[in-house]
Amino acid sequence: MDGPVAIGAETRKMQESLTHQTAGPEAVRSAVVFVAEAMLRPGDWRGNMRSVLARLGEATRSSRVHLVICEGGADGGVASLEAEWVAPGISTQIDNPALQGFRWRNLGLARWEDLLSRGDIVSGVRDTFPPGEREALDAQDILSIALVPIFCGHDWWGLIGFDDCLTTRDWSAPEIDILRTAAWIIGAIVERDRATTALEQSRALFRDFAEASADSFWETDPSHRFTRFEGSHQPNVSPQGDGVIGKVPWSLPGIDSADPSWQRLFALLRRRKSFRNHRFTLTDADGEPRYFALSGKPRFDLRGNFLGFRGSGAEVTAEVEARRQAETLRQTLAAAIDSISDGFILYDRDWRLVRCNDRWREMVGDDADLFTPGMPYTHIIRTRVARGSIRSALGREEEFVRECFERRRDPQQPAEIEWSDGRWVRVTARRMPDGGMVVLVSDITALKQREASLLAAKEEAERLHLAKSNFLAAASHDLRQPLHALGLFVAALHKTVRSQRGRSILRNMERSLSSMQAMFHSLLDISKLDAGVLAPERTHFPIDRLMGDLVEEFRPEAEQKGLELRYVPSSATVESDAGLLERVLRNLLANAVRYTITGRILAGARQVDGAVRIEIWDTGVGIPSDQLDKIFEEFHQIADSNQSGQQGLGLGLAIVSRTASLLGHPVDVRSKPGRGSVFSITVPTVSPEDIAPGGCLGETMPVEPVMPRSRVLVIDDDDSVLTSMCDLLGSWSCTVDTARSPAEAEALVKKTPPDVIIADYRLGTGETGIQTLDDLRTRFALDVPGILITGDTAPDRLKEARTSGYHLLHKPLQPARLRTLLAYVMGNAGRRKSKAEVEELSRVS
Template identity: 35%
Template sequence: MIADPDEHSDDRVAALEIQLGKLARINASLMGRVERSTDLRGNAFSVFETAISLEGKVRERTADLERALGELASTNAELAQAKEAADSARRRLGDAIETINEGFAIFDADDRLVLCNQTYLSLWPKVADQIVPGVRFDEILGKIGETRGMLGAMVAPDRWISERGAAHEIAEGGQVIALADGRWIQVNERRTTEGGVVGVYTDITDIKAEDARLRARELAERAVVLQATLDAMPQGVCVFDRERALLAWNDPLLAFLKLQPTRARLKIADHAALIQWCRTALPRANAADTLGWLGEGEPETVAIRALEDGRSVEVRRLPMPGGGMVMSFDDVTDRLRAAAALRETNETLERRVQERTAAVVAVNIELQQQVAERVAAEAAMREAKTAAEQANLSKTRFLAAASHDLLQPLNAARLFVSALATRRMAAANRTLVEQTGSALDSIEDLLEALLEISKLDAGAVKPEIVDVPLGELLHALQAEFALAAGTRGLTLTVEPSTAWVRSDARLLRRILQNFLSNALRYTRQGGVVMAARHEGANVRIAVTDTGPGIDPAHHVEIFEEFRRLNAGHERGMGLGLAIVQRAGRMLDHPIGVRSAIGTGSTFCVTVPLAVEGTRQIRAVSAVVRRGIAARTVLVIDNEETILEGMRAVLEGWGCDVLTAVGASEARAAIASSGAPVDVILADYHLGDGMTGEVVVAQLRTSLDRPTPAVIITADREPDLRDRLLGAGLHVLQKPVKPAQLRALLARLTG
């Protein structure tokens, strides 16, 4: 809004005119006094004196009047210039707002129109002649509402006027309105410093039209994709709307119903027409329970019908939300035949199994007990699996109970195989022994991986977050995998680190073990590098190999259970990375992979730094151990097979072996031997509620010297391990690895 320069000039002219009026009245008063003095006194001298006095005053008043007239003339000239400048400014403002393409309107603090352009008036052609300066905004809204100039005003005039008036009152943003002639206008209003409102009205009809075209194009593209998806399905599919009219179909449906593409819409235009057509195309499959209409909310139905030509068709019906139905037709003849053949094969196999079982029972009656135990264990496992789906605690209890029964026979088998391996035998027999040992290793790895995954899923593993010296962990892993790398002709490089991290040492070690194991397993030549790099408040531990690499499309898939890509003849179950992912999620340690075909692979885990960050790593000193030959070892187990296996292994190493199934037999064996016992090996579960921990404590009280003892258990609960270690006992997990057992015995008896 432009300020009026005439306002101050008018005030000044009015003041000057008042001053001139006062001077004129004074002059008239003086002249009257002169005339009255002459008439009353008639004194010539007095008249002369008075005239001279009046002449001086008149000159003064006349000079004042002339100065006032000069100032008035100057003021009138300035006023004329200011008025001309104001008129010029108004013309320029009017020209400026007329040149812009948008509608423009200014309302004063009383919400009266001050100024607008022709574009603004053209928006309301029916009331343009009534929109003049001074009219109120609500009056303009009323006129537009009466003429139905807005789309909203055509539907609900009062509501539209109320909403538009409220938006104008706020004047804090844009509003899109639709005109009755189909145009779309975007209104942007802002308050002026004097309390008025400035509005800009932009025609966005083209933008709206383009948006509509884009939406139509998107819908068309979606329709094309949907049709392509339907055509790619092997089943015949058709879709009906809520009025039961045909919406979509695919080419397999036309082939299935023997329809020509050009006549499909005509022959099956609605659901009733489809049923009528199927009476000829699919006889025996047009019953109401096969093709009938399903209302909204009804469940999906599947029906299989045998046709006259020997084929079998599967018809699926699925109601759609909001009405409508989807139907699919599939030829399941081959599938049913395969199922029938499979049932026949299963029946044959069952008969053969029964015959073989009877023969085995007749040959060796002792296997009945083992079969019964395994059946009981399988039943317990099935019950535990069902319970695990309802509660993780039940799953954890099952794992604790089943692990001992599963690993006990495996432990005995490993001991016997290890004992055989130490004996002289033919090359063919040694090959069989080695293959048996390799198979047992695979079973052991699989069981351990499955148990570990199950415990991670069940929440049975509770991480113990402490400060971990990363350098010592990396050094231990280097020693653990150096032999495997050398055997495969690979270089293993582990860069030292002085960092300390916050993590669970056991789970972090497990993650890195799986990284190294996979890298060495799938790398044919070159080497593997493990290094730790600082990244802000974290440490990124990466294992990089020169293997064949992994397609980025499979980077997510490889972390699933039993996923092995291009494994060739390498042994593995595809569970290592699944364990890594679960452990990383439990520890909140992000797991990453970077790999491509032909470029090798890098697997990494990001671990937070400990508070102190880095510390001095303790030096690792080498300890010289003596052999275990001629050492007396007492083995306690409640199963004879385990005792026989342990005896075979230990005697193969040159040890004197005493065996017992309980505390009383152990005392008798020690007494009859007469030799001091160097080490006690005791199973944790000895039956009848007795544990190896209790038996060892009883024996130690009767021995004349402190004797190291090792508890062998299938339980992997951290609490049990901590309790045994706290009691001064060593712990080995089942199945016992002979090399691990020998190393422990050498350390305890050295």
């Protein structure tokens, strides 16, 4: 707040002279009269407040007189200095920001606020006030003060204050009473202005309502004739345009005075009773019906004499028509709902039933009694569950009810529920904008029955597939044993047969044996794919090397059939599993050679958007268009494909498709019957710089590897296999020990430990080759390589053998592969093999 103001000596002397004069009561009373006259002048009282304060200040010889208005009353509201008069030489406070929007408590004047809000006056000399209040007085140079509260009705509105800055003063009781009178006058004038303003607002509100209202206002005389009918809906009931003035209500056209509703109204009029919303119909000049509603109450003068009725009226034609249209729409909607083939249920925002269709009542049967309008959803669900109507709820009643409530709160996904009569329903709910819910219930029993039939058919197909797989595995194993022995015997004959005739027969035996082996290897590949034991190991390599080797592999067979086999070299470097990709391409080339009778075969590669498409063209028998999707199925063969004279198992293209899918390489086929086919596989390419140094194991191994002299233990329960294996290994300068059982193997190892052990997977004792190898290595602390030979193609057997850690070869065994593997494991004895090496050495195709 402002500090003390220096006052000139002459000014101070004048003020002291004035203040020492006694202000007579008459002067103050005169000032109060002036206050009343000034506040009652036309216009806003605020415009006269400056002169009012000045007159009071001069009459009371105060230094400063001010008006403070309090907003919010005594409940912690704020106060502001509204107007002020100051004597000459006294500091003004009207521009002091601390006195605008202040709180009494913040200035340390909470006691003053409490006193003033109760109607008490705050007055006294500065030195009589507490320290905190004295600081506030000192800030405005006040030596004594009087604050008189102003009330509007019962509300504390503000105060008028009188400050003495030059001398002290004790206000007398008469002076205080006069000041209270002045404050009362100001409060009364403010209250009157408030009331006047409120009245004007009410009048304006009523005028606005009358002008904007759709109602009309009417009066009648004591004989019930209309004397006034004002508003926008005065009925025009005759061709001449006459209205209703001078007419009684029951004389208007279209009124049936015998109607019970009019009889009730006439009784109220005779009894001079109020009535409300009486509805009736009039026919207008054009013969069209118009609908009205009247409300009224009787009028009486001060002596109680009946003057007639006064009331309001409104034309409700639009409302009646809207109701009719709504009813028509409701009936149409109800008909549409009832025609829905599904059950329909509508709940309001409080989850009470609004309606359901006949189809739903038909669906629920004996529970239809629950679906009456107003029935709570909770009661419906719990009652149906208690009655046992819902099989999906049996044994889990409370859990089912909770699920229904959760779907009610969040109806996202349809629910499928089984009823106790065996029917299945799908419940779909949608929330309405008003918070209600629409529920559609579809009978999906037939669908569920079809699904059950399909599931049963699927399970039967899986059972048959498993039976087929087990049969093939068992038959494959039983057939592989003699074929395996035959292959070993044929390999051993190479060093004993010398004549040209004998070698010719031996080559024919090898070709037949090779064809049989190819069939068994196809079964093996399918089993591996079923077992999921083929895991691609992607590397970067030039496709030309792989394709060139395969073409050269099939060239002798093609030339023997008189076919031209040509390969267009490619410089592409691809990213794939070389072994698996080789199987795919070998099968495609084998099919091309097998099913091409005359003409040629062309192999090559085309660059396509970051990949290379390897294509194999042939002029073979071709494939009908309706067979193109079926040729990749297992055991599927085209009827005319055997005209080539060669017949397989129908697994080659199934292997191609599933292996390519495993690699992520798309396979495509185009064909025209009688003209030939084009098979292709698309493989991603990389930069030639990405090729890893070194090559595959097959490139570093010689075709006829040198076998170190070694002792080999062979474990097999088949005498023919033992004999043939002994002959073959003996021809390779190996010392061979043979055992028909794990016990015999144990005795042999105890006597002379071997350098390598070859064991059949199935042994007649019930033990497996894996168990036997593990037991021998553990019991005798052997650190020798182990090789498993198996004729099993069952997926679980393949998984077990693959994860055993031993090298794996499949029957019928190719002697060259066995020799290569033996040379490798013996030449690297004691060196830990990499996973890639083990995988490469164990692959067969």
